[in-house]
Structures are given as C-alpha cells and as structure tokens.
Amino acid sequence: MKSPTIFVTFFLFLFFLTSSAYPGMKRQPYPCKNLVFYFHDVIYNGKNAANATSAIVGAPQWGNLTILADKFHFGNIAVFDDPITLDNNFHSTPVGRAQGMYFYDTKNTFTAWLGFSFVLNSEQHKGTINFIGADPIMVKSRDISVVGGTGDFFMHRGIATIMTDSYEGDVYFRLRVDIKFYECW
Amino acid sequence: MKSPTIFVTFFLFLFFLTSSAYPGMKRQPYPCKNLVFYFHDVIYNGKNAANATSAIVGAPQWGNLTILADKFHFGNIAVFDDPITLDNNFHSTPVGRAQGMYFYDTKNTFTAWLGFSFVLNSEQHKGTINFIGADPIMVKSRDISVVGGTGDFFMHRGIATIMTDSYEGDVYFRLRVDIKFYECW
Amino acid sequence: MKSPTIFVTFFLFLFFLTSSAYPGMKRQPYPCKNLVFYFHDVIYNGKNAANATSAIVGAPQWGNLTILADKFHFGNIAVFDDPITLDNNFHSTPVGRAQGMYFYDTKNTFTAWLGFSFVLNSEQHKGTINFIGADPIMVKSRDISVVGGTGDFFMHRGIATIMTDSYEGDVYFRLRVDIKFYECW
Numbered sequence: 214m215k216s217p218t219i220f221v222t223f224f225l226f227l228f229f230l231t232s233s234a235y236p237g238m239k240r241q242p243y244p245c246k247n248l249v250f251y252f253h254d255v256i257y258n259g260k261n262a263a264n265a266t267s268a269i270v271g272a273p274q275w276g277n278l279t280i281l282a283d284k285f286h287f288g289n290i291a292v293f294d295d296p297i298t299l300d301n302n303f304h305s306t307p308v309g310r311a312q313g314m315y316f317y318d319t320k321n322t323f324t325a326w327l328g329f330s331f332v333l334n335s336e337q338h339k340g341t342i343n344f345i346g347a348d349p350i351m352v353k354s355r356d357i358s359v360v361g362g363t364g365d366f367f368m369h370r371g372i373a374t375i376m377t378d379s380y381e382g383d384v385y386f387r388l389r390v391d392i393k394f395y396e397c398w
Numbered sequence: 399m400k401s402p403t404i405f406v407t408f409f410l411f412l413f414f415l416t417s418s419a420y421p422g423m424k425r426q427p428y429p430c431k432n433l434v435f436y437f438h439d440v441i442y443n444g445k446n447a448a449n450a451t452s453a454i455v456g457a458p459q460w461g462n463l464t465i466l467a468d469k470f471h472f473g474n475i476a477v478f479d480d481p482i483t484l485d486n487n488f489h490s491t492p493v494g495r496a497q498g499m500y501f502y503d504t505k506n507t508f509t510a511w512l513g514f515s516f517v518l519n520s521e522q523h524k525g526t527i528n529f530i531g532a533d534p535i536m537v538k539s540r541d542i543s544v545v546g547g548t549g550d551f552f553m554h555r556g557i558a559t560i561m562t563d564s565y566e567g568d569v570y571f572r573l574r575v576d577i578k579f580y581e582c583w
Numbered sequence: 584m585k586s587p588t589i590f591v592t593f594f595l596f597l598f599f600l601t602s603s604a605y606p607g608m609k610r611q612p613y614p615c616k617n618l619v620f621y622f623h624d625v626i627y628n629g630k631n632a633a634n635a636t637s638a639i640v641g642a643p644q645w646g647n648l649t650i651l652a653d654k655f656h657f658g659n660i661a662v663f664d665d666p667i668t669l670d671n672n673f674h675s676t677p678v679g680r681a682q683g684m685y686f687y688d689t690k691n692t693f694t695a696w697l698g699f700s701f702v703l704n705s706e707q708h709k710g711t712i713n714f715i716g717a718d719p720i721m722v723k724s725r726d727i728s729v730v731g732g733t734g735d736f737f738m739h740r741g742i743a744t745i746m747t748d749s750y751e752g753d754v755y756f757r758l759r760v761d762i763k764f765y766e767c768w
Contacts, residue, residue: 237430239553239583245607259644270641270658270686271455271475274444274463278644288455288477290641292658292696294689312688312717313696316455318497319479326477326498328513328698330717343715343728345545347497347515347526358528358546360715361728363742368609368765372548395553395583398609398765422615424738424768456640456660459629459648473640473662501640503682504664511662511683513698530713530730532682532700543713543731557733580738580768 244371245397248338250331250390251378252295252311253303256281258384267293271316281383285324286317297331301378301387309333315348323350327357331390333365340364342392344373353377359392370396429556430582433523435516435575436563437480437496438488441466443569452478456501466568470509471502482516486563486572494518500533508535512542516575518550525549527577529558538562544577555581614741615767618708620701620760621748622665622681623673626651628754637663641686651753655694656687667701671748671757679703685718693720697727701760703735710734712762714743723747729762740766 257265259279269278271290276282282289292314296307313329324347331342341364346357354376362369371394379387442450444464454463456475461467467474477499481492498514509532516527526549531542539561547554556579564572627635629649639648641660646652652659662684666677683699694717701712711734716727724746732739741764749757 237428237580237582239581243607257643268643268658270643270660271477272463273442273453273455273477278642287479288453290455290475290477290660292641292643292660292686292688294657294694310689312694314686314688316477316499318477318499319495324479324497326513326515328696328715330696330715332717332719341717341726343717343730345513345515345528345530345715346548347517347528349517356526356548358548360528360545360730361740361742363716363726363728367742368740370546370553372546372552395607396609397607422613422765422767424766456662457648458627458638458640458662472664473638475640475660475662501662501684503662503684504680509664509682511698511700530698530700530715531733532702532711532713534702541711541733543711543733545713545730555731555738557731557737 244393244395246369246371246392246394248392248394250297250299250308250392251301251387252297252390253385253387254291254293254295255385256291256383261384266295267291281317284320285322287320288317290314290316293329297333301389303387308335308338313344324348325350338365340366342366342369346373348375350377359394366394368396368398369394429578429580431554431556431577431579433577433579435482435484435493435577436486436572437482437575438570438572439476439478439480440570441476441568446569451480452476466502469505470507472505473502475499475501478514482518486574488572493520493523498529509533510535523550525551527551527554531558533560535562544579551579553581553583554579614763614765616739616741616762616764618762618764620667620669620678620762621671621757622667622760623755623757624661624663624665625755626661626753631754636665637661651687654690655692657690658687660684660686663699667703671759673757678705678708683714694718695720708735710736712736712739716743718745720747729764736764738766738768739764 255266257268270292273288295311297309298305310332315325315327328345343361357373359371374391376389378389440451442453455477458473480496482494483490495517500510500512513530528546542558544556559576561574563574625636627638640662643658665681667679668675680702685695685697698715713731729741744761746759748759
C-alpha cells in the first residue's frame with residue numbers, strides 16, 4: 214500500500230501547486246521570457262523632416278502641429294515609427310520598429326498614454342508585441358501592459374517596464390523597455 | 399485496495415473540475431475582484447480652461463477644436479485626465495485619474511471608442527488598469543474590455559460595465575464603471 | 584497493486600498533458616473558435632459625405648483633412664464606422680459594425696496601426712471583439728491581437744489575420760478578417 218499512497222500524495226502536492234484550483238486566481242511570479250530593448254524618438258519640428266521619426270498629428274485648440282503645446286503638451290498626439298535597438302546607441306543596427314502613438318494627457322505635469330507595437334524582424338525575433346498603458350513620464354520606472362503578440366510572441370501577455378534613458382529638449386528621447394512576459398504559449 | 403481507489407477517484411474528479419482539460423476553454427463565471435468607480439469629464443469649450451479635464455484634439459474636416467462636430471460628433475477625438483471618485487460627487491476626494499482618449503465614431507447616433515487607463519493611487523489601491531472598447535453611449539449599460547493592469551492589478555483581465563450617470567449638455571458627463579476582474583493573479 | 588499503478592500512471596500522463604506544470608507556458612495550437620468577416624471602408628474626401636464610412640481627423644503639419652498626406656500618408660488618423668459582412672459584397676446585409684481608428688505610421692511604405700472593435704449584432708453573434716496591432720499593409724497576410732471581448736465573446740483572446748481583399752485608389756478598401764480565438768471561456 215505504501216508506494217501508491219506516497220505517489221498520490223506527491224501528486225496531490227504537484228496538483229495544487231500548478232492547477233487553477235481557485236478559478237481566476239493565478240500566481241506565477243516569474244517571467245517566462247524577458248527581453249530588453251531601446252527605442253528612439255525624434256519628433257518633427259518643421260526643420261528636421263529627414264531625421265524625424267514621429268510627428269504631431271493632433272493638438273488642442275491652443276496648440277499647433279510643429280511645436281508641442283503649452284500646459285505640458287496636453288492634448289498633443291504624436292504618431293511614430295521609431296527604430297528599436299538592443300543597446301542605447303541610436304546608430305546601432307535596428308532589430309525592428311516601434312510603431313504607434315503617444316499623447317500627452319495632463320495639464321500640470323508630463324504624462325502620456327501609449328498605444329503601440331514592436332514590429333521585430335531580426336535573427337533572434339520575428340513577430341509583433343502590442344502595448345497599451347499610462348506613462349507618468351517624470352517617474353523613473355513605470356509599467357504598462359503587454360496585451361498580446363504575434364509570431365514568436367503568439368498570444369503573449371506581460372508587463373513592460375519603461376525608463377527614460379535620454380531626453381534632449383523637445384526633440385529626442387530614448388526609452389528603455391524591459392519586457393517581462395508572464396504568459397508565453 | 400479500497401482507500402487508494404477512492405483517493406484516486408476523488409482526485410480525478412478534482413482534476414477535471416479545475417484543470418484545462420479542453421485547451422482554450424475556460425469557465426469561471428465569478429469575478430475574482432469587483433470594484434466600482436466614477437469618473438468625471440469636463441470638456442474644454444474655449445471658455446472653461448480652468449475647469450476643463452479634457453479637450454478636443456482631433457476633428458473631421460467639418461469640425462473644429464472648441465465645439466463638438468455635427469453628425470453626432472463623428473470624428474472628434476478628445477484627450478482626457480479625469481478625476482476618479484468612489485461616489486458620484488465631482489467634489490469627492492479623487493482616488494486616481496482616468497487618463498486616455500475617446501472619440502465619437504458614428505454619424506447617425508452617439509457612439510464612442512475608448513482607450514484609457516485608471517491610474518489609482520489611494521490607501522486602498524495602487525496601480526493601473528487598462529481598458530479598450532466600443533461605447534454605444536445611448537445604451538444604458540455597456541461592456542468594454544479590461545486588457546491588463548499593473549501594480550495591485552498586475553496582469554488582471556476582465557470586463558468593465560459602463561453607465562452614464564449624468565450628462566449635462568456637451569460640457570460634463572459622469573460615468574459609473576463597474577470593473578469585474580475574471581483573471582486576478 | 585497493478586490496477587492503481589496503471590491508474591496513477593495514466594493520471595500523471597493526463598496531468599502533464601493538460602495542466603500548467605510550467606507556470607506561464609501554455610501550448611494549445613488549435614483555435615477554440617474561428618470566424619471570418621469582411622469590413623468595408625469608404626473614406627471621406629470632401630465629396631462623398633453620404634457614402635463615407637470614415638474620415639480623416641488627424642494629419643501631420645504637411646497634410647489636411649480631405650486628402651491623405653504625402654509620405655505614405657504618415658500621420659493621418661482616420662476614425663471609422665464600417666459595415667461588417669459575411670462575404671466580400673459591400674451590399675450584403677451587415678452583421679455588425681467595425682468601429683475605431685487607424686493611422687498611417689511609416690514614411691517610406693504603407694503601414695498602419697489599428698485600434699478598433701467589432702460590434703456584432705446578428706442572429707449568430709451578439710457581442711464585441713476588441714483588436715489592436717500593427718498592420719504592414721503591403722504584406723499579403725498580417726496578424727494583429729484580439730485582446731478581449733464581451734457578450735458572446737466574453738473574455739476571449741486570439742489572433743486576427745487580416746488580408747486586403749480589395750483596394751480602390753484612396754477611397755475604398757475591404758479587409759478580410761480571419762479571427763482565431765485561442766482563449767474562449
């Protein structure tokens with residue numbers, strides 16, 4: 214009798230460790246995949262058409278389409294197609310493009326809202342990663358949601374931790390994006 | 399022999415009750431967390447700069463940036479930073495901000511599309527909740543998706559049921575948001 | 584002893600087959616639901632107000648709101664309310680509306696970013712499906728994320744494969760959307 218009892222006990226232990234005994238509650242504190250990228254944004258200001266990777270396409274009534282608006286740029290929408298690199302060098306070979314939009318959405322500090330995709334196409338990674346979330350820019354490290362993916366990132370979900378790695382006036386910024394996938398498929 | 403057989407049978411029962419025996423099919427009709435909030439939107443109309451919490455930042459060719467456009471506001475995009483309260487009183491202490499955008503997207507009735515985050519920062523809740531979805535405004539109760547979260551809402555998913563709690567001309571509205579999380583982590 | 588041992592072995596096999604023994608890793612290569620739709624977009628060009636289902640509502644500094652901009656329409660945002668049909672005929676009875684936005688986001692080729700919902704209301708389907716993702720328009724078949732749903736599509740997630748089924752100048756396009764749900768609830 215001993216051997217099956219031990220077996221079953223071990224089994225039960227395993228079972229409660231891993232199955233969804235409490236529907237809707239998951240645990241899982243470890244990422245199943247972790248990737249770090251940088252992306253680089255050069256916003257169009259009327260003079261840098263050749264280098265710009267983004268442009269203002271929406272503004273409040275008190276703004277315009279070449280200069281970020283007063284009141285912490287509240288209401289400015291920018292569309293971007295930014296190079297993604299593996300290190301913090303703007304001139305490194307891109308491994309993909311960050312494509313989407315951000316808009317500034319507070320009148321008394323700098324915050325933005327992000328909706329964008331990583332379109333990766335390199336030896337290591339082929340596929341897309343889709344992000345949305347609030348970006349309180351002045352906070353050193355902030356989290357947004359990874360809501361889906363395709364290709365190598367089929368159905369993935371997770372959290373992306375964003376840090377402003379460089380900021381040069383209103384023309385250039387570089388973000389470090391630490392992507393932690395908690396659902397990998 | 400009896401005891402292990404019963405054990406195993408009970409075990410099997412538990413197993414089929416809780417594991418994903420049919421890949422991709424989940425059950426789980428009960429929310430693992432349920433929260434109700436209100437948020438308040440005061441749209442900029444050219445005269446209320448001090449009080450406005452949102453502004454028109456995009457309009458169709460027949461519109462402008464201070465008056466919501468003809469044809470049920472079709473094409474108007476608004477960016478917002480709205481206070482979130484626990485009750486329906488605009489003057490209650492906010493527990494966070496609703497930040498994002500909505501845009502009107504039908505020419506023969508009022509509907510909108512929403513992309514926004516709850517940025518909560520109170521004793522009870524610290525973290526963000528990310529939403530997208532269609533909002534058929536004239537319907538009493540409508541559902542959008544909770545597609546992710548961070549902090550206290552790490553990786554959460556669910557459904558948010560929205561009701562228009564108050565509507566004053568084209569200047570103020572208040573939404574009641576009943577958030578039901580079905581994935582909690 | 585034999586019978587329980589076989590039982591347990593079979594059980595273990597089942598267990599590893601179906602449970603999340605490796606937290607965060609899922610398998611599941613088969614859709615739990617598969618639906619194909621078409622939707623039809625007629626963009627407003629200043630002359631087609633009666634037929635248009637979408638309109639330009641954002642443009643870069645070098646653009647305007649009736650003609651798609653130079654540089655592959657970079658920065659143009661369009662809001663849409665497009666009929667969804669079961670076949671590729673614009674005049675078929677719609678089963679719902681595709682509502683949301685797309686914006687062009689590359690300066691040297693045609694790509695877009697999509698954020699929209701299917702609002703379905705037919706005999707077969709009642710509910711909404713929410714999508715976001717990058718759309719490299721010139722690629723024959725491209726994948727975006729299904730990040731949530733409501734009603735019949737409560738909490739669903741999956742992948743939508745998009746193909747341009749027709750394209751007539753800058754006025755009309757039709758997309759075929761093959762929705763594969765991998766999480767169904």
